[in-house]
Amino acid sequence: MINKFVASAITAATLVVGAPLASAAFTQDDVVDSWGLNTPGGGLTEDIGHLNLGGGIATVTQEVDSMSFEPFVGARFTEFGNIFTITFTPESDPGQGDSGPQGILNSYQLELRFSGLTGSVTSFNSGTGALGYEFDAGVGTIGLYEASTPNLLASFQMTDPSGGGLNNFFGAAQSTDGTSTIFGLVLDSVPNLFLFDDGTSMDPLILQSLVYGLVITTNTISAPFINAGACSFDAAATCFQGNVTSEGTFDLLVETVPEPLPITLLGLGMLMLSLVRSRKA
8 A cells, every 4th residue: 555644655555647756766767668467377467557556455553742643753653554456557658657448467366465664754734734754665565465365476675765645644534635656676576477568577687676666556544543542663652543545556667777888988988098197197
């Protein structure tokens, strides 16, 4: 879900079609435009632009000031939850701008499950309740499962920059209340789960830590944040707890690797310059 909701920030992550990447760490060129999902028992789904996520819910526990009961910069939070995907949008435009009729993933329902995600507040406006947050990289678990089963298809590790915001932490239930973006490095997967449009497996790139899942969601407070007492992660701190629902998209990114040739030429040039200077000396 991806937020905090962050609901996911993946924990939680409707993705606004065509929205730009949330970080300068990646570019549109890193988005895999058309890819395939080869699920065990579910068959092959090809020409995927992005997966459509929905039905997600996350439980967020947010640290607040013990006197004002408001979040503050540096306040910690934890999150766990899930979000489902049963449809995909076929590739139609470069980058993340795919739109059009949705297809069914061979009647094969998938589920993103996240647990133990943590992070902290980066900004808070006590007048409007607007809150910004970031997730802690490398903390918690994110898994892609065959829905309603223990069958893990792929695991992800949260990476920077992942985070988002809430329009109003104290907003009423059923209000559209923010977005979150999660970058997840693919740690492993069942063989040949992710494929390029030519049928080539992404497994070699996964082994090189070059493949990421990008989850972007819009989040809605479904159960307003209320006083939960002491924080589970710090008995001396005060926490509020709430539930956030979310929907969005899942894209694949393949990190661009610099071509070795320019680096090699630079090295040779420096070597030649060194030799020339040595001869002059």
